[in-house]
Amino acid sequence: MELKIFHGSANSILAQGISDYLKIELSSIELKRFSDGEISVKILDDVRGSDIFVIQSTYPPAENIMELLLIIDALIRASAGRITAVIPYYGYGRQDKKDQPRVPISAKLVANMIVKSGANRVLTIDLHSPQIAGFFDIPVDHLFAAPVTIKHIKLLGIHKENPIIVSPDVGRVAVARAIAKRVEENVPIAVVDKRRPAPNQAEVRNIIGDVKDKVAIIIDDIIDTGGTLTEAVDAINDAGAKSVYAYITHPVLSGNAISKIKSSEITKLIVTDSIPLGDKNCDKIEVVSVSELLGEAIIRIHENRSISSLFI
Secondary structure (H helix, E strand, O other): OOEEEEEOOOOHHHHHHHHHHHOOOOOOEEEEEOOOOOEEEEEOOOOEOOEEEEEOOOOOOOHHHHHHHHHHHHHHHOOEOEEEEEEOOOOOOOOOOOOOOOOOOHHHHHHHHHHHHOOOEEEEEOOOOHHHHHHOOOOEEEEOOHHHHHHHHHHHOHHHOOEEEEEOOHHHHHHHHHHHHHHOOOOOEEEEEEEOOOOOOOEEEEEEOOOOOOEEEEEEEEEOOOHHHHHHHHHHHHOOOOEEEEEEEEEOOOOOHHHHHHHOOOOEEEEEOOOOOOOOOOOOEEEEOOHHHHHHHHHHHHOOOOOHHHOO
16 A cells, blocks of 8 residues: 555644655645635545555644544545554543543543544554553554653753653653663652642642752653643752753643743753644743654554554
8 A cells, every 4th residue: 555644734844744754745635614614625636545644633722633534534535545543642631531420531532533534543642541542443553752752861961960750740650760761770760749629730749759969850741731840840949959851742831831931940841743832932942853753653554564662
């Protein structure tokens, strides 16, 4: 099957990066809006029997999800051979359980829609909860941004400056430990003890581990309002850290997140291009690309080769 790459409007720059890595031109697609706001999709290339990869994150607004579904449906009706939904950021992933009465499991509903639209498999990075992969009734390749993170840490040279890897909560300890082992031998880890009294709110109670005189490197999957991160940075600084870096995969950056980051004591916030920053930027934020990671996964999936070495 011939390999073809399509993309929606959510990840145009990332799609071009993947195209450059693979040395394959992006396939042509026409995306328009009717006067009432409805989305119009038209596939301009012949895709009959082809191996298709559609790159589209599903961050807000909901049109990004709808666009992905319509592109997949158009490809199905054009007789595509196989369709892989490449979703760098899986929106609604934080609503992955029924933790209150009369609420939906939104992450499962979105998975159902993607499967029903006709996708044959999914490729994604740093799901908020690994269990989301089980919401799909099709194969899911769940990558981690860890290789990109580790490469950048070594590029900056902070792995030689008495580092400590910090997990933002107990749920990310395994990831923090795995990254610590690969950054440098005997790098310790610390854990932020926090509570969530309400959505988008966090209270940092304690730092478990000794960060005094160390370069703290926080590893997390999502930064939304920035409250959790900036509180963690304050607590780590108060505990005597020399400096604080944060590596966050998905920069949602809603509300007044940018102003919080600007006024915080964080040394640098490094995010990936799973979500484009647009005008949400400041001097403390640096973007690293996951285009090579996704591009390598795409070519291996296309050639039916193992992608195990890309996992943490």
